Amino acid sequence: MSQAYLELVKAHDALLQKKDAPLYSSLTGLNPAKPQTAANAPVVMIFAPHPDDECIIGALPLRLLREAGYRVVNIAVTQGSNAARKQPRWEELSNACHYLGFELRETIPGGLPNVTTKTRDGVPAEWAEKVAVIAALISEYKPAVCVFPNDNDYHSAHIGTHYLAMDALAKAGHACHVANSEFWRQMDKPNALIETNLQDTADLITALACHVGEVERNPYHLRLPGWMADNVRRGAEVVGGQGEAAPSFSFGTLYRVEYFDGKAIAPNDKKYVVSAGDDIKKLFA
Template identity: 45%
Template structure:
């Protein structure tokens, strides 16, 4: 006689139900109170400065796992460049306040290309709004020249959202304005997965919890879509993807729980140069220094 309820025999049922219950319990948690003062941040030098070009407030946290490790393990000064403050003009003051709180929580500095954030940053803007685009490129180039970063984070060219892909084009145009600029670039993903990431960076449970907490400080955004609660699941799935895309097709998956995928290259003489002969996995106990200290 067959089992009247075959689900009862499934050894994974309680585990999946536990995940569901945990997600619902997390939704009832109160977001953290914003810190009054920023977390201690290294003073930084041009050799140890990283700029995160974030298309929207919250992207600095979503892709910030590697930046957080650079700050804590190698003493980098990390500055979030808020390229835009979103398209909703009425929400911009609120989003800026939330962004300041999130950056304080992580110890990131904050810079804006212009006081209210840029507008019209999308792939068609260069042709459709040339004056606005030229002003935006000049503002980003001025930031790059002022900070002289060792590492630049920017979205990859196919990150789906038009402001993400526009930010890629914007930062690339600004870098081309500076012939002497030499830095590592770290391309990031969120809305659209990279076809060829070459670096998988593990995060500890403590770091993931800190990122979730900082993301929760973008209160207005997570109130409409609690994506901060799904950040750990995204990072778990990154391990699945990275095992093949970074580690090699058909290889054995590394024993990681949470990771973020990136594409690491060097920018020099107005062009990109490869720095990794093959994909690399950086576990949470591995040293970042061989890639980022020189």
């Protein structure tokens, strides 16, 4: 029996099972972006729980870099828990950031250990040391925007990174916009759906393919477009409005954008659907 959508399903399956998709253990053969940013350009800081998160949640920072001239500084909060993989992961992360044009900073050699709420609640002295490291980086860069996971993003290091960044912002007394991201668990109330055009989406996947050791065991770089497409499906109603016409673009990332006044998050009832042709800075107007 002929089935109209069988060929569509087969095409999707072929992409997900693709065996010859290139991985990049070096930048040989790649043409890294060379963004021009002013010395006094505003800074967006990514607090990445693991090497690879900078690519997965990097849609907003990449657009700010390419369209608004922001500097993007990726803070490698941890370098994973596998000691044997820390140095290889750092090298992979360096390639990914270099490709995208993101600056890269280490927290401490090898990354911060035990970034979890268990440490925050049970070992306050150790947690305070971690907060001091991040607060010092915030004071150094004075970011206009900070991007990090939401407080219910399932993975213990993702949730820990949320509280680490929030505690560090409070310790530094630094006011800025905050964009919470999601990956392992959906946020209850995202308020921003950010489109990435075809080139930006492809570049995020290419950078993710620099994390060779990770995507060899789980080819989630091939699944990133599917995740981003589903973000558009969900964001059409959750952000755009129930029953509203869906946006026509294919790929997007969801965030919750708010303002931290140096002490606490200020309420934000606005919702944003930012397509590729829109001014990305309208998020912060």
